[in-house]
Amino acid sequence: MTQIDQAFRDLEYNPTADALGTFTTQLETLSKMLPFPDMKAGLMDCLRKIRRDRRFDAVRNDETMLRLYKILGQYSENLGMKGIYLQLHTTGNFSKSLNLYLQWAEELAKKQDLTEFTKVLDMARKALDKTLTMPEIESGFRDMADEYFPDGRAAALFASPDDTLDVFRDNAPGRRMKRRSSAKTKLRSEFIDVPGTFGVSIEEFRYAKWKDTFGEDVDPHRRDSGIVQAKHQVAANDRCAREEVENRIASNLKRRPPLSPLSEANADDEDEKRSRIYSPLVPTKDATRPALRNSKTFQDNIPTITLSSDTKSASSKEISYNQLDDSDTEEKLKTMAAGREKARTSSLSSSTSSSTRTAKSGGLDLMAENNCLEAHAMFSETVHIGGPEKTMVISDETMSIKPTEVSSNFSVLCDPDPTMNLTHDRPKKTSGGLNMVFDELALVEESIGEAVEVKTVSKIKKDLEDTRLGKSLRTPPTLGDEDDSEFKQKRTNISINRYIPVFDDELIHGHGFGKITHGSIVTSTPAAGVAFVDIESYFGNKWRLIMRRKSQAAAAQAQVAPPAPPPPAPKQVPAANSSIDCLSDNLGRRLSLGADEIRAAIVAGEAETTGILNRRRSEIIRKGDINPWDETLRRRLMATVRAPINMHEFQERAPKIQANRDCEVGGEVFHIQTLIGQGGYAKVYKAVNEEKKVVAVKYEVPSCSWEVYICDQMRNRLIKDREDRVKMADWCIMKVMDAYVFSTASLLVNEYHEYGTLLEYANSMKDPNWHISCFLLTQMARILKEVHACNIIHGDIKPDNFMITRKIDPNWDKDALMSNDTFVVKIIDWGRAIDMMQLKDQTFKGRAGTEDFDSPEMIDGRPWNYQADYFGFAATMAVVVTAKYGKLTGSKVGEYSLSCDIKRRNALRNTIFDIIKKFLNIESVNTLPDWSEAIQQFADFWETNFDGSSWRQAIAKFNEVCDLAATNHKQ
Numbered sequence: 001m002t003q004i005d006q007a008f009r010d011l012e013y014n015p016t017a018d019a020l021g022t023f024t025t026q027l028e029t030l031s032k033m034l035p036f037p038d039m040k041a042g043l044m045d046c047l048r049k050i051r052r053d054r055r056f057d058a059v060r061n062d063e064t065m066l067r068l069y070k071i072l073g074q075y076s077e078n079l080g081m082k083g084i085y086l087q088l089h090t091t092g093n094f095s096k097s098l099n100l101y102l103q104w105a106e107e108l109a110k111k112q113d114l115t116e117f118t119k120v121l122d123m124a125r126k127a128l129d130k131t132l133t134m135p136e137i138e139s140g141f142r143d144m145a146d147e148y149f150p151d152g153r154a155a156a157l158f159a160s161p162d163d164t165l166d167v168f169r170d171n172a173p174g175r176r177m178k179r180r181s182s183a184k185t186k187l188r189s190e191f192i193d194v195p196g197t198f199g200v201s202i203e204e205f206r207y208a209k210w211k212d213t214f215g216e217d218v219d220p221h222r223r224d225s226g227i228v229q230a231k232h233q234v235a236a237n238d239r240c241a242r243e244e245v246e247n248r249i250a251s252n253l254k255r256r257p258p259l260s261p262l263s264e265a266n267a268d269d270e271d272e273k274r275s276r277i278y279s280p281l282v283p284t285k286d287a288t289r290p291a292l293r294n295s296k297t298f299q300d301n302i303p304t305i306t307l308s309s310d311t312k313s314a315s316s317k318e319i320s321y322n323q324l325d326d327s328d329t330e331e332k333l334k335t336m337a338a339g340r341e342k343a344r345t346s347s348l349s350s351s352t353s354s355s356t357r358t359a360k361s362g363g364l365d366l367m368a369e370n371n372c373l374e375a376h377a378m379f380s381e382t383v384h385i386g387g388p389e390k391t392m393v394i395s396d397e398t399m400s401i402k403p404t405e406v407s408s409n410f411s412v413l414c415d416p417d418p419t420m421n422l423t424h425d426r427p428k429k430t431s432g433g434l435n436m437v438f439d440e441l442a443l444v445e446e447s448i449g450e451a452v453e454v455k456t457v458s459k460i461k462k463d464l465e466d467t468r469l470g471k472s473l474r475t476p477p478t479l480g481d482e483d484d485s486e487f488k489q490k491r492t493n494i495s496i497n498r499y500i501p502v503f504d505d506e507l508i509h510g511h512g513f514g515k516i517t518h519g520s521i522v523t524s525t526p527a528a529g530v531a532f533v534d535i536e537s538y539f540g541n542k543w544r545l546i547m548r549r550k551s552q553a554a555a556a557q558a559q560v561a562p563p564a565p566p567p568p569a570p571k572q573v574p575a576a577n578s579s580i581d582c583l584s585d586n587l588g589r590r591l592s593l594g595a596d597e598i599r600a601a602i603v604a605g606e607a608e609t610t611g612i613l614n615r616r617r618s619e620i621i622r623k624g625d626i627n628p629w630d631e632t633l634r635r636r637l638m639a640t641v642r643a644p645i646n647m648h649e650f651q652e653r654a655p656k657i658q659a660n661r662d663c664e665v666g667g668e669v670f671h672i673q674t675l676i677g678q679g680g681y682a683k684v685y686k687a688v689n690e691e692k693k694v695v696a697v698k699y700e701v702p703s704c705s706w707e708v709y710i711c712d713q714m715r716n717r718l719i720k721d722r723e724d725r726v727k728m729a730d731w732c733i734m735k736v737m738d739a740y741v742f743s744t745a746s747l748l749v750n751e752y753h754e755y756g757t758l759l760e761y762a763n764s765m766k767d768p769n770w771h772i773s774c775f776l777l778t779q780m781a782r783i784l785k786e787v788h789a790c791n792i793i794h795g796d797i798k799p800d801n802f803m804i805t806r807k808i809d810p811n812w813d814k815d816a817l818m819s820n821d822t823f824v825v826k827i828i829d830w831g832r833a834i835d836m837m838q839l840k841d842q843t844f845k846g847r848a849g850t851e852d853f854d855s856p857e858m859i860d861g862r863p864w865n866y867q868a869d870y871f872g873f874a875a876t877m878a879v880v881v882t883a884k885y886g887k888l889t890g891s892k893v894g895e896y897s898l899s900c901d902i903k904r905r906n907a908l909r910n911t912i913f914d915i916i917k918k919f920l921n922i923e924s925v926n927t928l929p930d931w932s933e934a935i936q937q938f939a940d941f942w943e944t945n946f947d948g949s950s951w952r953q954a955i956a957k958f959n960e961v962c963d964l965a966a967t968n969h970k971q
């Protein structure tokens with residue numbers, strides 16, 4: 001009996017889809033091993049049986065068969081692959097299968113046969129247009145076009161007139177909007193055209209997105225980069241899109257009045273229509289966000305410094321504050337101080353203008369807004385990793401946590417924030433280069449308060465030493481040190497990055513993430529010797545496409561062009577318009593700071609000195625402060641524990657991942673179904689694993705093992721000696737089922753949650769009953785209390801980081817509030833978490849960079865640690881209860897508040913305001929509020945006011961929303 005017969009026997013006895021899958025996999029393997037004639041004969045024999053024998057009726061038309069036909073194509077000498085697919089198409093067995101056409105088209109694309117590729121696309125359109133929408137049909141083809149025809153030849157294929165209809169189907173029932181994370185989706189007042197100036201209006205974004213969807217430039221002359229330029233004349237063909245949007249604006253204006261301030265707000269009279277809040281797209285900055293305020297001690301005389309944002313200024317190999325030319329620095333200080341003064345005087349007018357715009361924009365079409373933001377997202381997020389040639393030598397000193405040194409490594413931003421300018425003037429136009437943001441406060445602190453800093457540093461150092469973290473980390477020899485045999489030996493062991501810091505022997509041979517004895521060091525540091533890869537190419541978008549999407553303006557640039565020269569000096573505009581200009585500039589920067597610019601920076605040898613590679617978010621850290629998200633620090637913390645058993649590390653590059661395709665990682669095949677969420681750093685896909693279980697796969701570039709570590713730690717600490725916490729750990733903390741950490745990206749497999757996030761819930765829920773709000777908020781507070789008790793700061797608390805895990809059982813009664821059996825929310829996205837176990841009472845300064853989720857401490861420049869989560873909780877409460885983002889108001893401790901319109905009839909109103917007030921006005925890290933008190937406040941209210949029938953009605957409504965979300969996610 002041949003090997004093929006053996007494999008086939010199982011299928012014969014058990015002709016099910018599972019068995020067919022196994023058989024097919026076996027045959028795929030055998031095809032690489034067996035001689036051509038044997039394989040061909042065996043395969044044909046099996047296929048004949050499957051096609052003719054009635055016992056295979058159930059599996060004959062299973063899509064897995066396509067894989068077998070694909071193998072057959074390789075053995076077909078006359079028909080060839082093309083003939084096989086044509087046969088399948090003609091016989092009609094798979095004519096309703098998108099996969100048939102995708103598989104077929106891929107074969108043709110690989111051969112660069114655009115003509116045939118086009119024919120297959122047309123066949124797919126015709127065959128599937130009754131069952132799938134055009135974007136659904138085309139998305140896989142687009143990916144292929146991006147991948148195999150990067151010269152843009154295939155772009156025109158997707159501009160067929162039929163698809164245009166899909167643009168207007170945003171509101172179609174059952175259509176699901178892509179979920180995006182939260183922070184940026186508020187209506188952007190900056191999208192409004194203001195006479196005399198020209199920013200990118202929402203209509204234009206919408207139109208750009210529309211065009212972009214079909215692979216077109218907006219117009220060859222009008223490069224819609226978002227950069228403020230001379231007023232654009234609307235072309236005739238812009239009109240239809242514009243009219244559509246204007247109609248919607250008009251209808252919405254009638255419906256929605258502007259936000260009113262928190263304390264005096266009475267939302268009762270407000271129209272019931274609520275704004276939808278869509279998830280954030282990219283971690284951009286709000287142009288209207290106030291500048292960092294000085295701490296009390298240095299008030300008035302210590303401005304924040306924003307240094308030049310062009311790449312050149314960041315290009316010096318050893319950028320550090322101290323190296324800046326003194327005169328230059330002085331000049332900047334003066335400018336910034338002047339700017340600060342101006343900012344003070346203009347703040348009033350600016351806020352007025354901002355609210356005016358809010359009022360206007362309040363009427364903007366929500367879908368249009370979302371579409372614009374999606375267009376923005378399409379343009380914006382590109383995360384880059386590893387440069388091929390650089391050697392990152394991290395010295396002993398760097399590895400010891402000296403704030404000053406740490407800051408010199410990471411105080412350069414790749415995500416410049418125009419709002420960090422003290423003035424409300426329009427920020428400098430950038431060439432798409434890098435911004436360096438330093439805070440003069442730190443400089444002064446450094447000179448005046450060195451002793452204080454040193455003390456902090458030594459304390460941390462001591463803490464770390466106490467916990468074996470203080471082990472010195474040796475600098476590995478550079479590549480030239482080939483004689484160093486010890487290093488050679490180690491280098492063979494360092495699988496991921498030969499120049500990442502090497503832990504000393506004890507660590508190396510001990511346990512922990514950092515050990516290298518088992519072949520690799522887990523790190524998200526870019527790998528040496530691994531070809532450069534960016535997230536766009538990982539997601540199948542080649543550079544041309546990136547350029548097209550990100551910036552038509554930049555399209556003319558050379559492929560690996562050096563950073564563009566700085567644009568001409570920006571035109572001064574009145575402060576009242578500054579937010580528009582900020583936004584435009586911001587967008588311009590986002591649009592142009594793409595793969596190629598960063599690639600160019602890497603080629604130019606700037607990447608490591610500028611921190612591009614290490615920095616994933618616009619953390620704004622002052623010189624002299626400890627960066628809680630520092631990769632080096634994280635590696636050291638990870639090195640102290642055993643790597644979780646579900647984490648698998650690979651030296652190779654991560655496989656590509658695309659919707660509608662299979663993806664094999666670590667020997668396990670996942671069928672990737674669809675993109676379900678997109679955050680700033682990752683794409684999350686719904687997938688089916690080999691056990692046919694639906695899972696969520698988070699694909700993150702660069703690889704991030706920290707999230708695996710923290711989830712693992714969180715769970716372990718939570719249940720340690722606490723049996724009663726197991727349920728909470730299971731229900732409320734993201735559990736990584738499997739983590740595949742590659743040199744270039746990581747895939748985290750977790751449980752898939754079909755009911756969506758609290759953000760989606762808030763969007764769907766009109767005027768939630770207080771029972772349900774109280775229930776959810778209490779659960780959130782209970783979970784966060786435990787998270788903090790485990791010495792972990794989540795660091796990114798927002799409504800889209802809470803998944804709804806299940807519906808509420810209608811039988812749950814009054815005692816459900818504090819029960820351990822009734823959890824329905826789970827915290828996800830632990831990539832920003834801070835492990836305080838080792839850092840003890842360490843405080844941090846600087847901003848996390850999530851718009852509207854930066855706490856008052858971060859904005860003030862005051863020390864913070866757990867306050868980040870208290871603020872995140874308060875901001876999330878506002879969203880859950882009002883379905884709108886609250887805006888931080890006030891300017892000093894005691895006065896901070898959130899503008900959120902909770903209806904007067906919401907009985908929980910005062911309790912919520914009370915907690916918001918407490919959580920926003922925390923005097924210092926030593927006076928953190930007690931979670932138990934807040935929980936008790938909710939519990940007391942519940943106890944006193946609970947009404948069984950209202951509760952049951954609220955449950956029904958909640959479950960309805962869950963069902964709706966689940967239905968949407970299925971589509």
Ligand SMILES: Nc1ncnc2c1ncn2[C@@H]1O[C@H](COP(=O)(O)OP(=O)(O)OP(=O)(O)O)[C@@H](O)[C@H]1O
Binds near residue numbers: 752
């Ligand atoms: N297990 C899951 N099941 C269903 N959807 C999920 C799951 N995990 C994540 N998502 C969706 O993907 C989105 C992004 O996920 P996540 O927050 O982990 O990514 P991120 O890149 O870290 O985002 P952020 O920009 O918010 O930091 C979530 O808001 C959610 O909508």
